[in-house]
Amino acid sequence: xxxxxxxxxxxxxxxxxxxxxxxxxxxxxxxxxxxxxxxxxxxxxxxxxxxxxxxxxxxxxxxxxxxxxxxxxxxxxxxxxxxxxxxxxxxxxxxxxxxxxxxxxxxxxxxxxxxxxxxxxxxxxxxxxxxxxxxxxxxxxxxxxxxxxxxxxxxxxxxxxxxxxxxxxxxxxxxxxxxxxxxxxxxxxxxxxxxxxxxxxxxxxxxxxxxxxxxxxxxxxxxxxxxxxxxxxxxxxxxxxxxxxxxxxxxxxxxxxxxxxxxxxxxxxxxxxxxxxxxxxxxxxxxxxxxxxxxxxxxxxxxxxxxxxxxxxxxxxxxxxxxxxxxxxxxxxxxxxxxxxxxxxxxxxxx
Numbered sequence: 441x442x443x444x445x446x447x448x449x450x451x452x453x454x455x456x457x458x459x460x461x462x463x464x465x466x467x468x469x470x471x472x473x474x475x476x477x478x479x480x481x482x483x484x485x486x487x488x489x490x491x492x493x494x495x496x497x498x499x500x501x502x503x504x505x506x507x508x509x510x511x512x513x514x515x516x517x518x519x520x521x522x523x524x525x526x527x528x529x530x531x532x533x534x535x536x537x538x539x540x541x542x543x544x545x546x547x548x549x550x551x552x553x554x555x556x557x558x559x560x561x562x563x564x565x566x567x568x569x570x571x572x573x574x575x576x577x578x579x580x581x582x583x584x585x586x587x588x589x590x591x592x593x594x595x596x597x598x599x600x601x602x603x604x605x606x607x608x609x610x611x612x613x614x615x616x617x618x619x620x621x622x623x624x625x626x627x628x629x630x631x632x633x634x635x636x637x638x639x640x641x642x643x644x645x646x647x648x649x650x651x652x653x654x655x656x657x658x659x660x661x662x663x664x665x666x667x668x669x670x671x672x673x674x675x676x677x678x679x680x681x682x683x684x685x686x687x688x689x690x691x692x693x694x695x696x697x698x699x700x701x702x703x704x705x706x707x708x709x710x711x712x713x714x715x716x717x718x719x720x721x722x723x724x725x726x727x728x729x730x731x732x733x734x735x736x737x738x739x740x741x742x743x744x745x746x747x748x749x750x751x752x753x754x755x756x757x758x759x760x761x762x763x764x765x766x767x768x769x770x771x772x773x774x775x776x777x778x779x780x781x782x783x784x785x786x787x788x789x790x791x
Contacts, residue, residue: 447477474498623669
């Protein structure tokens, strides 16, 4: 049962609001002024706060400020109640970070619609962001109540690329974000001698190019099609507007970046300390995990040079290790394509 804290100095309004919410199966906590409301918010950690603006002890703006400066409850959805409908009140409340605004007197339907919208938002934002159109659609609807993703992606250009065609190049300034509808992409860096280092792999359901946009920097690598591709193209201006208007979306993309960084750190540790056989095995498993969908059979079709750079070893050492794996019936190699035969043994490989 969701907990809602009502902070309202008018007893009649406080009791009527509480009754409506209790009838809708919410657990309700009440406070008669702002100072008491902050104390109860910290004690009870509500799922939503409904707060009047003009109150004794501490006004609604002060309550919101106190909530936002408490690490435990700072992200609690917040709805202002006020009898003052001047434009300056709306602007000040929203600039301070309020999620919604109800003008007194309000009816039960208005109240429940506002509460239900914020509770739905809360539930969806607690979910881990899935880097797919479906996941972002849920996120956008939760943060705005509108079908913003539909407007963002529908009627966009669908760019098609052939195998080995470049999507963007290292050093260039980003002007768009890509969403992979079909196909696979590798990202790589090139040294002064022209040698490639594969930095990441992407497949259907992934966003590509968003890191440079979020950092407001140039591309740190080059993206190339590993097979025929279909990409939805979202202009930089639309992506920036989405991030600027939706702090929740921005936070979720930051979580994605943090997850990517964590994965890279683990990868570096393995490159530093694992044996050659373990490095090669982990690289094969990583590629399979990135690209295999729904348990279907998958063949790894990357050049030995790319595989070697990902494994952090020389190409000759990689080829020799792959040959050993084949003799041990851990993998099969046909026309240069690698298929994993015994995933469990590769996962538990130590020597």
